[in-house]
Amino acid sequence: MSERSAAPGGLVLVESLVNTLDIESGADSLDTAEGRARFGLAADELPRARELRESLRAALLAHAGHQPHREVTPLGDLLAKAPLVLTVDEQDGSAALAPADVRPLLSRIAAAVAEALVAGTWTRLKACEAVTCHWAYYDRSPAGRGRWCSMQVCGARAKMRRYRAK
Template identity: 65%
Template sequence: MNDRAPAPGGLALIQELVNSVDLATGADRLDTEEGRSAFGLTRRDVPGARELRESLRAACLAHAGHPPHAPVRELSELLAAGPLLVKVDAASGTASLAPADASALTARVASAIAEALISGTWARLKACEAVTCRWAYYDRSPAGRSRWCDMGVCGARAKMRAYRARKKG
């Protein structure tokens, strides 16, 4: 929906998952074989992936200071199904968190969130304020206070609605 660059690192996976449905049209990439394969999912995995997607969207909305879009399961509960392992490189001694099951979407999402927490980027993955959009985007603004996925579309529409409301009142 927007022209912003993808989120950095593992957040790109989360951004892609959240944006796998177009709320305006209802088109859901998880309904297609190609869309499912992009996330390593089978048809049987789709209900869980959708639940994860909407809990992630709620977290992204919270990052932008918006209320949840719908009742969702706690993201922490869902991520508990995706355990992480601490991996230590024998040669360098560096440590990292990695999914216990690299093929499981929930574990890959948990790993991406852990990576983003360490790098300080997790809170910059947000969801658009526009009710008909809710697209996930990475906020690269200096102050980190962006509200819309695209200022030229969703932001302009919101500002125009506010302007018209002021003119009426």
């Protein structure tokens, strides 16, 4: 679990959805009414939300140069189903992609990914390489080569394992 600051812009939504599951303990905050309320989810939307979460995690692992450990629906296939609209501000002419419907999580995630692509921040959102973690974090390292959500926890564990293996 990370002590790092949250991801910028709409990526905070992606980061917080991926981090609803603590892989090490198995705790899933989407199992609670409060956890579902954070994302505007009804109980019947949970299977799709979990599918989206794991597809996002797989993409974030790919950003860090790793393969997912199980088969997931490709993120592109899910996001292709997200209804978005292009909005244009009449005052200043600025344009943005927005969810066609405010409630569906898929559309909000698609808009956040599109915003991050334009901003150049999408590939900086990664998943920790520790198999027992895979926590989403925003890589703020100068070279963009961060590997762990936390150097003090996951990074230290990995380095200690490597040291002991010698």
